[in-house]
Amino acid sequence: MNILILGSGGRESAFAWKISQSLKCHKLFIAPGNAGTGKYGTNVNLKATDFEGIRAFVLANDVKMVLVGPEEPLVKGIHDFFLADEQLKSVPVIGPQKEAAQLEGSKDFSKQFMQRHNIPTAASKTFTRDTLQEGFDYLATAGLPVVLKADGLAAGKGVLICLTLEEARQELLEMLTEAKFGDASSMVVVEQFLQGIELSVFVMTDGTNYKILPEAKDYKRIGEGDSGLNTGGMGSVSPVPFADDEFMKKVEQRIIIPTVEGLKQEGIPYKGFIFIGLMNCYGDPYTIEYNCRMGDPETESVMPRIESDFVELLLGVANGNLNEKELCISERTAATVVCVAGGYPGEYLKDKEITGIENVRGSYVFHAGTTLDGETVKATGGRVLAITTLQNNMFDALQQATADAARIYYDGVYFRKDIGFDLL
DSSP, rough: OOEEEEEHHHHHHHHHHTTTOTTTTSSSEEEEOOOOOGGGGGOOOOOOTOOOHHHHHHTTTTEEEEEEEESHHTTHHHHHHHHTTTTTTOOOOOOHHHHHHHHHHHHHHHHHHHTTTOOBBOOOOEEGGGGHHHEEEHHHHOOOEEEESSSSSOOOEEEEEEESHHHHHHHHHHHHSSSSTTGGEEEEEEEEOSOOOOOOEEEESSOEEEOOOOEEEEEEEEETTTTEEEEEEEEEESSOTTTOOOHHHHIIIIIIIHHHHHHTTTTTOOOOEEEEEEEEEEEEEEEEEESSOOOOHHHHHHHHGSSSSSHHHHHHHHTOOGGGGGOOOOOOEEEEEEEEEEETTTSSSOOOBBBBBGOSHHHHHHEEEEEEEETTTESSSSSSEEEEEEEEHHHHHHHHHHHHHHHOOOOOOOSSSSSTTOOO
């Protein structure tokens, strides 16, 4: 079958690498893709949100499945767009419809969903510009530190942890009255701060059945020792040592099953991935947030550990028989180190020539913010490359991925050398 992946980052590169290995894939297209995805399929010059352009391409190229990488097309309703079109409705879209994508698109929607289905999460309340004074009153009783979350999509930047009441009041004021995060902060969720260690759990579901994919832990801060500004992710590891069988059983019973069943009870169809951001609070899992797609850079650590035919699993999602598909997971450890542009996550250097990719010895190189200028690969995005290795233990994996990242050069190249060290 011909398959189209939407997106252009490291996550989509890892998807393309994995899907290209399947005998069930005839032609693979990636829209818009990057300098690395062309190795696994054909890049298509289309934005992931250009629904009409995607429609024309799918029909012209006999595409039989669309895998949506990023959240924006899902929240904007690409799945609904396909279902509403007589010629497209038989083409499965892997990714939820607009209503279900609100689990990521609206923090308030997801918190209310969790409360309705008794899914463990931090205590919270939602406020708007009209209820600002109530928000101030709530902050006075909420305890410190306190978390403020823009309700809508804010490109990963809409979450603030405030250490003082004065700071929290000021930030809430700016978010609600000065549109600090644009329309995304027209509603703000004020949430209890959870103490613990984070991890990401990934579920594939056809709306009834589910499979739990390998879990991962990502590293968001720019600086070593988890210091400095938040980024889209500086690296990831899978498996996560503290996510043992006992802990994952709690995750399944308390969070995954109530989530899948809750969607079903509410008549919300869901075909795709549920990415559950969790906090391990002294051995008990709490849901921080839902995402309606796979994570990045976690996908780059998850995909190499899946030994099954990934297209078979996607077909299980599409056809509603995921329970009949086999998911085999490697016991080995995957580690991903992300190379970023100089200056990221602020103003960063662009159009810098990348050299040394051919020197990488024991890792996969998943492209993210790259483009081809003739034969030359150039860094164009903040996160440029994800270097992933699969080894027998975590120490070897971390060492290999870090050593291979150091073999790549472009002006301003930077990567963290301590990814995963907290888990050793």
